[in-house]
Amino acid sequence: MDVFNRVxxxxxxxxxxxxxxxxxxxPEQAEIALRWAADLIAANLAWLSxxxxxxxxxxxxxxxxxxxxxxxxxxxxEGLEIVRLRRRTVQLRDGSGELVVDGLGEHLTYYVxxxxxxLSVTPQVSSRGKSVRATLYVETAPDVHVxxxxxxVLETARMVIEDKLGLEVSDEIRVVIKPHPYPKGQPAPxxxxxxxxxxxxxxxxxxxxxxxxxxxxQDFRAPTEPVExxxxxxxxxxxxxxxxxxxEENAAKERGEGIEDATKGDG
Numbered sequence: 001m002d003v004f005n006r007v008x009x010x011x012x013x014x015x016x017x018x019x020x021x022x023x024x025x026x027p028e029q030a031e032i033a034l035r036w037a038a039d040l041i042a043a044n045l046a047w048l049s050x051x052x053x054x055x056x057x058x059x060x061x062x063x064x065x066x067x068x069x070x071x072x073x074x075x076x077x078e079g080l081e082i083v084r085l086r087r088r089t090v091q092l093r094d095g096s097g098e099l100v101v102d103g104l105g106e107h108l109t110y111y112v113x114x115x116x117x118x119l120s121v122t123p124q125v126s127s128r129g130k131s132v133r134a135t136l137y138v139e140t141a142p143d144v145h146v147x148x149x150x151x152x153v154l155e156t157a158r159m160v161i162e163d164k165l166g167l168e169v170s171d172e173i174r175v176v177i178k179p180h181p182y183p184k185g186q187p188a189p190x191x192x193x194x195x196x197x198x199x200x201x202x203x204x205x206x207x208x209x210x211x212x213x214x215x216x217x218q219d220f221r222a223p224t225e226p227v228e229x230x231x232x233x234x235x236x237x238x239x240x241x242x243x244x245x246x247x248e249e250n251a252a253k254e255r256g257e258g259i260e261d262a263t264k265g266d267g
Contacts, residue, residue, distance in 0.1 A: 138175060
C-alpha cells in the first residue's frame with residue numbers, strides 16, 4: 001500500500017510539474033492541445049448520436065460501469081489509506097511463529113511504566129505483517145528532563161521489541177512526551193548555573209604541648225597498695241575543755257622550761 005501511494009504521488013507531481021509550466025510558457029501550444037481533446041470528444045459524441053437508440057443506451061451503460069468501477073477502486077484505496085486494516089498478529093523475525101499485537105502493547109507498558117519519572121504510558125502498536133510500528137504516549141513528572149527521559153524510553157522500547165520479543169521494527173519508534181503540570185500556586189524550581197562545590201579546608205593539627213619535667217625533690221608516686229586507716233574510739237577526756245587557771249599554769253610551765261633551755265645553751 002505504501003508503494004502504491006508513493007507511485008501515485010510521484011506521477012501526480014510529475015504531471016503538475018510538466019503540464020502547468022508548459023501551459024504558462026507556451027499558451028498557444030496548450031490551446032492546440034485542448035482543442036484537439038475537444039475535437040476528439042466532439043467526434044465521439046457525433047459517433048454516439050449516429051447509433052440507434054438501443055445501441056446508445058448500451059454504450060452509455062458501459063461507460064457508466066467503467067466510471068463506477070474506477071470510482072470504487074479509488075474509494076477503496078482511500079479507505080485503506082485513512083483507516084488501515086489492523087492485523088491481530090505479527091510475524092517473528094526468525095519466522096518461527098507469530099505474536100499477538102495486544103501482547104506487545106502489554107509488554108511495553110510493563111517495562112516502560114516502572115521507569116523513574118514516568119507516571120503513565122499508553123502504547124499504540126500496529127502490525128505490518130513482518131514488522132511492527134509503535135508509538136508511545138508517555139506522561140512524566142513535571143521536573144523530569146525530557147530529552148534524557150525520551151532517549152531512555154526509546155531504548156527500553158527497542159530492547160523489548162527486538163531483543164525480548166524477537167520482532168522487527170518497520171519505522172522509527174515514536175515517543176510522545178507529556179510532562180505533568182506543576183501544582184497551582186507552586187512556582188517552578190529555578191534552574192541556575194551549576195556551581196561546583198567548594199572543597200572544605202582540611203583541619204590543621206595543633207601541636208601537642210610538651211609535658212613539664214617533674215622536680216627532682218618531688219615524687220608523686222601513687223601507693224601501690226591500699227592503706228588501712230584504723231579508727232580509734234573517742235573517750236570523754238577528749239572532749240574536756242581546760243579551765244582558764246589550768247591554762248595559765250600550763251603556759252607558765254612552758255615559759256619556765258624555755259628559760260632553762262636557754263640557760264643551758266649559754267653555759
